[in-house]
Amino acid sequence: DTLVYLGLGSNLSSPRQQLESALSALKPLSTDQQIDCSSFYLSRPLGPQDQNDFVNAVAAFRTFLAPLDLLDQLQTIELQQGRVRKEHRWGPRTLDLDILLFGDKAIDLPRLKVPHYHMMQRNFVILPLFELAPNLVFPDGQNIAQVVATLPQDGIEKLN
Numbered sequence: 811d812t813l814v815y816l817g818l819g820s821n822l823s824s825p826r827q828q829l830e831s832a833l834s835a836l837k838p839l840s841t842d843q844q845i846d847c848s849s850f851y852l853s854r855p856l857g858p859q860d861q862n863d864f865v866n867a868v869a870a871f872r873t874f875l876a877p878l879d880l881l882d883q884l885q886t887i888e889l890q891q892g893r894v895r896k897e898h899r900w901g902p903r904t905l906d907l908d909i910l911l912f913g914d915k916a917i918d919l920p921r922l923k924v925p926h927y928h929m930m931q932r933n934f935v936i937l938p939l940f941e942l943a944p945n946l947v948f949p950d951g952q953n954i955a956q957v958v959a960t961l962p963q964d965g966i967e968k969l970n
C-alpha cells in the first residue's frame with residue numbers, strides 16, 4: 811500500500827461539516843480504516859475575493875488504490891456531497907478533494923498531476939501538511955520546513 815496526502819477544501823454549505831463527512835467517506839479507501847487529519851484552517855480565498863473564506867485541511871492515509879482509481883473515488887465523494895461541475899474554476903465549492911502526494915511518485919497524466927501543481931505556493935495546503943508531516947521531504951528533495959519559510963502566513967488561521 812501507499813501513503814497518500816489529500817488536500818480538503820470547502821467554502822459552501824457548512825464547510826466544517828463538509829470536511830467532517832469527507833473524512834468519514836474516505837475511511838473505506840484506507841488500508842486500516844485510519845485517516846490522520848490536520849487541524850482545520852480558515853483561509854481567505856485565493857482567486858476571486860467575492861466568495862466565502864475556505865475551510866482547509868490535509869488528510870493522510872494508506873491505500874491499495876492506484877492513483878486514477880483513487881481520483882475516481884474522490885470525485886464520487888465530491889459529487890455525493892453536492893459539488894456541481896458547472897462551478898467556476900476558481901469559484902466557491904462545496905468540497906474539493908485534491909491528491910497532493912501519492913507516496914514519492916511523480917505523476918503527470920492529463921487527469922492527474924502529482925505533486926499537486928500549485929500546492930507549494932498555497933499556505934492553506936502547506937501549513938496543514940506541515941502540521942501533519944513536519945519532516946516531509948518532497949519528491950524533488952525539498953523539505954517542507956524550507957517551503958513553509960517561503961510562504962506568507964497572513965490570511966489564514968488555525969481553527970480550534
Ligand SMILES: CC1(C)Nc2nc(N)[nH]c(=O)c2N=C1O
Pocket residue numbers: 818819820853854855856857864866899900901902906934
Ligand atoms: C478557488 C481556489 C483556487 N481558492 C482557494 N482558496 C483557499 N483559501 N482554499 C482553497 O481550498 C481554494 N481552492 C480553490 O480552488
